[in-house]
Amino acid sequence: MVREFAGKIELVSMGDGLKTEKPIQRGALPIPDLAYTGTVTYDATDPDTHYPPIERLLPPEGAPNVLVVLIDDTGFGASSAFGGPVETPNFERVAAAGLKYTRFHTTALCSPTRAALLAGRNHHTVGMGGITEIATSAPGYSSVRPNNCAPLPETLKLNGYNTAQFGKCHEVPVWEASAVGPFDRWPHPGGGFEYFYGFLGGETNQWYPAIYENTSPVEPWGTPEQGYHFMADMTDKAIDWTRQQKSLAPDKPFFTYFAPGATHAPHHVPKEWADKYVGKFDQGWDEVRKETFARQLELGVIPADAVLTERSPGIPAWDEMSDTIKPALARQMEVYAGFLAYADHYVGKLLDAYEELGILDDTLVYVIIGDNGASAEGSMHGTTNEGFTINHMNEIETEQYVADHIDDIGTPNSYNHYAVGWAHAMDTPYQWTKQVASHWGGTRNGTIISWPNGGVEQGGIRNQFSHVIDVAPTVLEAAGIPEPSTVNGVTQRPYEGTAMNYTFSEGQADADERHTTQYFEMLGNRAIFHKGWTAVAKHKDPWLASSHGLADDVWELYNVEEDWTQSNDLAAQEPERLAHLQQLFLVQAARFNVLPMDIRSAERMNPEIAGRPELVVGTSQKFYPGMRRLSENTTINIKNKSFTVTAQAEVPDAGADGVILAQGGAYGGWSFYAIDGKLAFAYNLLGITTDIVRSDADVPVGAQELRVHFAYDGGGVAKGGTVALFAGDDKIGEGRVERTIPYQFSFDETVDVGADLASPVSTDYAATGNEFTGRLDWVRIDLGDDDHSHLIDDEHKLAVAMLKQ
Known part of the structure; x- marks a missing residue:
C-alpha cells in the first residue's frame, strides 16, 4: 500500500512480500480505513486466502520526535543565551546544537500565545483575543477554539504520533474548567494530547500546585518540607512518560509540549537556587539593562548598530527607590533569577533523559524563552503576595512590610512577584513589557531550534522574522505530514503561519524572510509589521486601566531593518507610510477576527453582558x-x-x-x-x-x-x-x-x-x-x-x- 504525503510516496506492505501503490491520503483525518477488495474465500485454509497484515499507524519514515519547551513570562533579556544575567546552560546547550532566532515573536499574553502556538493560526482566529477569564461572545474573544482549526497535537496524533503535555494550559474556557467538563477543549482528550499532567489556570503555587492528570485532579507526592516542587515533579512525569513511550513503541515518534509554570509568578524556588545570585543585582535595574545590552552586542543577538531604548514612561529609576526597600528589590530579582535557572536545570534533566535513550539527535527541539515579555504585574515595589494587588489592598503592603518580609520571598511563605523595573530590565534592549503588544518588549522572545539529524545548522544565528504561529507548520514540514484539509469531517481553515524550515540549513542565514506581514493586538495595544517596517499604537500601560478611546491613541512608525529596537520614531517624517500601515492593520484585523477591538472593563467582567456562560448561579x-x-x-x-x-x-x-x-x-x-x-x-x-x-x-x-x-x-x-x-x-x-x-x-x-x-x-x-x-x-x-x-x-x-x- 502507498501513503502519499507532502508530494512523497510511502510503499506499505500488503503481505506475502507484496507492495502496492494504493495511496492513503493523510490530508483527511482520521485517515480513512480502506476496505479489502481482493478475493474472499470460504475456507481460511484455501491457498487463495490472502489478507494484508494489520499495519500500525505510523508517521512517514524519518519523522522526528518533537519537543516544544515554552517558558512563561520571560523577556528577551533574561536568559544568558540571549545576553541576560541568568545562567541558562541548558538553553545554551540546545543553541550549540542548533540555531538562535533573534526575531521570534509572541502575542504579549499567555493564553493567546499558547492557543496560537498549538493551532498554527493567529490568536483571534482561534478565539483567544484575551485570557479565558475575560471572554466575550465575539468570535475573536470567545476563548473557544473553532472546530475548523484543529490543533497541531490532534493532527500529529491522527498521523501516528504519541502526544503529551506537561505544565501550564490556560486555554480551557472558564465555564468548562470543572470536573463535569465538557473536555472538548482540555488538553486531554479534546486538545489532541493522549496524556496531560499540569494545571489549567494562568499560574499555580509551585509548592502546592493544583494539578490535573488528564481530567482528574491529583495531589502532589509531598510537601515543600519533603522536597516537593512542581517544576521537578512535572519533569519527572515527562521523563517517565518518554521512557515508557520509547520502551513500548520505539518506532513511533512523540510530540511533547513542555510548558513550565516558571517563570510566571509566584516566583517560587528552593532557597539555594536564589542564593546563587546573592549580590548580583544590587546595582539595580538600570545598570542591569546596560550590562545586558553589552553582552547582547558581544553575542551578536542584536546588531552592532542597535540602540538601547530609554526606560519606558511610568517605570521608576532605580535611584528613585528608597533605601528601605532596595535590599528586598534586589532579593526579588535574585529569586527570579534562581527560578529561571532552576527551570533551565530541569529542561536539562529532560534533555539528559533523551540523550540516555539515544533519541536527542532525532528530536526537533524548540525552546521558546517566554510566551510574552517579562511581567510588569508586580507593582512598582514588588509584592510578597499577589493577593494584595488583586484585592485592592496594596495599602497593607507598605515598603516597610516588603522590607521586613525579605526572607519570605520565594519560599512557601510567599506568593511573590518582582517589581516593574525588573520586568523592564528583563526585556532589554526593547521598550515595554508583557501585555504591550505594540512594542517588541512585549512580543519578542529569544527562541532556539535544534535537530542534529535533521540538517539544522549547529551554533548559528537566524534573524528572519518569525512568529509563534510558525511552529505548527514547521513541525508538519519536518515530519513530512501535509496540513489537513479536513479533520473529523470538518473542513479546516488553513494555517496562518509560515514554516521556518527554510532557515535550518547551513548557508541560510541570509535567506529572504518569508513571514513578511504580522499584526499584533492585545487590550487595545496594537501594531503591524510589514516588510521591515512597524506601525505601533500603545493604548494602555500594563499597570493602569484604559483611560481613553482607541481613536485617541498615538501611532509611532519604525524602520526595523535599520532601527532594530524601535528607538527612533519616524511617524512625523513619513506620514504617508504610516497611513498605509494603519490601513494594512485594519485589513488584517478584519481578516483575523480582531474586530471589534475590545478595551471594555465592566462589560467583560459581567458574564451575562459579555455573553459567556456561568457554571454556578443562584444563592x-x-x-x-x-x-x-x-x-x-x-x-x-x-x-x-x-x-x-x-x-x-x-x-x-x-x-x-x-x-x-x-x-x-x-x-x-x-x-x-x-x-x-x-x-x-x-x-x-x-x-x-x-x-x-x-x-x-x-x-x-x-x-x-x-x-x-x-x-x-x-x-x-x-x-x-x-x-x-x-x-x-x-x-x-x-x-x-x-x-x-x-x-x-x-x-x-x-x-x-x-x-x-x-x-x-x-x-x-x-x-x-x-x-x-x-x-x-x-x-x-x-x-x-x-x-x-x-x-x-x-x-x-x-x-x-x-x-x-
Whole structure:
C-alpha cells in the first residue's frame, strides 16, 4: 500500500512480500480505513486466502520526535543565551546544537500565545483575543477554539504520533474548567494530547500546585518540607512518560509540549537556587539593562548598530527607590533569577533523559524563552503576595512590610512577584513589557531550534522574522505530514503561519524572510509589521486601566531593518507610510477576527453582558464528599455578603476533628472545621492575620447538623462580620472577623469538602492529615441578600483578571 504525503510516496506492505501503490491520503483525518477488495474465500485454509497484515499507524519514515519547551513570562533579556544575567546552560546547550532566532515573536499574553502556538493560526482566529477569564461572545474573544482549526497535537496524533503535555494550559474556557467538563477543549482528550499532567489556570503555587492528570485532579507526592516542587515533579512525569513511550513503541515518534509554570509568578524556588545570585543585582535595574545590552552586542543577538531604548514612561529609576526597600528589590530579582535557572536545570534533566535513550539527535527541539515579555504585574515595589494587588489592598503592603518580609520571598511563605523595573530590565534592549503588544518588549522572545539529524545548522544565528504561529507548520514540514484539509469531517481553515524550515540549513542565514506581514493586538495595544517596517499604537500601560478611546491613541512608525529596537520614531517624517500601515492593520484585523477591538472593563467582567456562560448561579450550592479542587470559577461567591455553611455530619465517638469545608489557603481563605472536639471557623486575610472563632462547647457525638453563620457588617466591600457556630439549634460559639477579602481568595487554591488541600488556611492544622474524622453526608452554602460586590470598581475587576494569566 502507498501513503502519499507532502508530494512523497510511502510503499506499505500488503503481505506475502507484496507492495502496492494504493495511496492513503493523510490530508483527511482520521485517515480513512480502506476496505479489502481482493478475493474472499470460504475456507481460511484455501491457498487463495490472502489478507494484508494489520499495519500500525505510523508517521512517514524519518519523522522526528518533537519537543516544544515554552517558558512563561520571560523577556528577551533574561536568559544568558540571549545576553541576560541568568545562567541558562541548558538553553545554551540546545543553541550549540542548533540555531538562535533573534526575531521570534509572541502575542504579549499567555493564553493567546499558547492557543496560537498549538493551532498554527493567529490568536483571534482561534478565539483567544484575551485570557479565558475575560471572554466575550465575539468570535475573536470567545476563548473557544473553532472546530475548523484543529490543533497541531490532534493532527500529529491522527498521523501516528504519541502526544503529551506537561505544565501550564490556560486555554480551557472558564465555564468548562470543572470536573463535569465538557473536555472538548482540555488538553486531554479534546486538545489532541493522549496524556496531560499540569494545571489549567494562568499560574499555580509551585509548592502546592493544583494539578490535573488528564481530567482528574491529583495531589502532589509531598510537601515543600519533603522536597516537593512542581517544576521537578512535572519533569519527572515527562521523563517517565518518554521512557515508557520509547520502551513500548520505539518506532513511533512523540510530540511533547513542555510548558513550565516558571517563570510566571509566584516566583517560587528552593532557597539555594536564589542564593546563587546573592549580590548580583544590587546595582539595580538600570545598570542591569546596560550590562545586558553589552553582552547582547558581544553575542551578536542584536546588531552592532542597535540602540538601547530609554526606560519606558511610568517605570521608576532605580535611584528613585528608597533605601528601605532596595535590599528586598534586589532579593526579588535574585529569586527570579534562581527560578529561571532552576527551570533551565530541569529542561536539562529532560534533555539528559533523551540523550540516555539515544533519541536527542532525532528530536526537533524548540525552546521558546517566554510566551510574552517579562511581567510588569508586580507593582512598582514588588509584592510578597499577589493577593494584595488583586484585592485592592496594596495599602497593607507598605515598603516597610516588603522590607521586613525579605526572607519570605520565594519560599512557601510567599506568593511573590518582582517589581516593574525588573520586568523592564528583563526585556532589554526593547521598550515595554508583557501585555504591550505594540512594542517588541512585549512580543519578542529569544527562541532556539535544534535537530542534529535533521540538517539544522549547529551554533548559528537566524534573524528572519518569525512568529509563534510558525511552529505548527514547521513541525508538519519536518515530519513530512501535509496540513489537513479536513479533520473529523470538518473542513479546516488553513494555517496562518509560515514554516521556518527554510532557515535550518547551513548557508541560510541570509535567506529572504518569508513571514513578511504580522499584526499584533492585545487590550487595545496594537501594531503591524510589514516588510521591515512597524506601525505601533500603545493604548494602555500594563499597570493602569484604559483611560481613553482607541481613536485617541498615538501611532509611532519604525524602520526595523535599520532601527532594530524601535528607538527612533519616524511617524512625523513619513506620514504617508504610516497611513498605509494603519490601513494594512485594519485589513488584517478584519481578516483575523480582531474586530471589534475590545478595551471594555465592566462589560467583560459581567458574564451575562459579555455573553459567556456561568457554571454556578443562584444563592445556594450543595457539595458532597469527594468534591475537591473546585476553583473559584466553579463555586458560589461568598465575598462581601452574609452566608451560612451547613453540614450534615456523623460525629464519631472520639469526637469531631478535621476540616468540613475550606476555600483558599495560607495566602487567603476561610475554613470551617473541628479541632479537639470543638467547632471552629478561620478567616485568613492574605496571610497577614487569621481570625479564628472556636466553640465553647464540644460537638455532640452522633448525627449532627453543624453550621456556621457569617453576618456581614455591611457598609461596603472588605468589611468584617460576626461569626456564630451551631450544633443543631444550639449556638455553641461566637466571635468576630475584623476584615474580609473583597475580590479573590486565591489564584489556584480551591474549595475542598472534608479536607483542606494544598497550603492550610488555618494554623490549627497542617497541610496534610487534616481530613474530617467523621462522616459527611453533604455540605451546603447559602448566601444572604446583602451583597455589596457591586461597589467594586469595574476597572479594577479587569486589572485583576489580567493578573491571573
